[in-house]
Amino acid sequence: RKEVEQDPGPFNVPEGATVAFNCTYSNSASQSFFWYRQDCRKEPKLLMSVYSSGNEDGRFTAQLNRASQYISLLIRDSKLSDSATYLCVVNHGFKTIFGAGTRLFVKA
Amino acid sequence: SAVISQKPSRDICQRGTSLTIQCQVDSQVTMMFWYRQQPGQSLTLIATANQGSEATYESGFVIDKFPISRPNLTFSTLTVSNLSPEDSSIYLCSVVGQGATEAFFGQGTRLTVV
Numbered sequence: 001r002k003e004v005e006q007d008p009g010p011f012n013v014p015e016g017a018t019v020a021f022n023c024t025y026s027n028s029a030s031q032s033f034f035w036y037r038q039d040c041r042k043e044p045k046l047l048m049s050v051y052s053s054g055n056e057d058g059r060f061t062a063q064l065n066r067a068s069q070y071i072s073l074l075i076r077d078s079k080l081s082d083s084a085t086y087l088c089v090v091n092h093g094f095k096t097i098f099g100a101g102t103r104l105f106v107k108a
Numbered sequence: 109s110a111v112i113s114q115k116p117s118r119d120i121c122q123r124g125t126s127l128t129i130q131c132q133v134d135s136q137v138t139m140m141f142w143y144r145q146q147p148g149q150s151l152t153l154i155a156t157a158n159q160g161s162e163a164t165y166e167s168g169f170v171i172d173k174f175p176i177s178r179p180n181l182t183f184s185t186l187t188v189s190n191l192s193p194e195d196s197s198i199y200l201c202s203v204v205g206q207g208a209t210e211a212f213f214g215q216g217t218r219l220t221v222v
Contacts, residue, residue: 032209043215
């Protein structure tokens with residue numbers, strides 16, 4: 001079993017749609033959780049941290065459920081510029097573990 | 109966030125040669141890591157670069173193939189040795205700042221072995 005598993009994707013959605021990504025992690029001792037965004041041929045960039053209390057940044061909402069070892073990312077009112085690969089990331093000790101990523105295509 | 113400069117951004121190398129990639133950070137960071145990202149794949153951790161001592165390698169990666177240096181808290185190099193076409197990939201430097209948990213990345217080095 002992979003340490004971090006994500007929806008396989010790709011997700012193809014129209015502009016304005018709401019899209020949700022899910023992620024599960026296997027190590028219950030994991031301490032920190034993030035969503036990164038990676039554009040084609042670019043390095044990953046931090047999108048947002050994820051907390052049990054949930055956190056929102058504009059159109060993006062992230063949620064952590066420690067009991068279920070589940071992380072989610074919700075994107076509302078999708079824009080063309082949201083098209084990218086979204087990586088679920090988990091810290092365990094000093095290691096940062098990346099999910100395989102979910103590809104999102106937002107179309108006009 | 110730290111400003112990370114990774115060089116070169118891309119290179120084309122002959123089989124059997126080596127490529128050294130540099131990563132320079134504008135501030136002292138706690139952790140520095142090297143990742144590989146093969147086409148269409150996610151990131152795979154190669155090793156943790158330890159300041160003043162040997163790097164800590166992940167399963168499947170060895171020092172002879174991927175020697176790493178980290179002489180101080182702001183600089184590291186990764187060498188990919190005895191290149192073969194299978195080494196064609198993107199190599200990424202990553203850092204975690206002091207007191208932080210989130211990682212930031214260099215721009216990546218796109219290596220093509222011919």
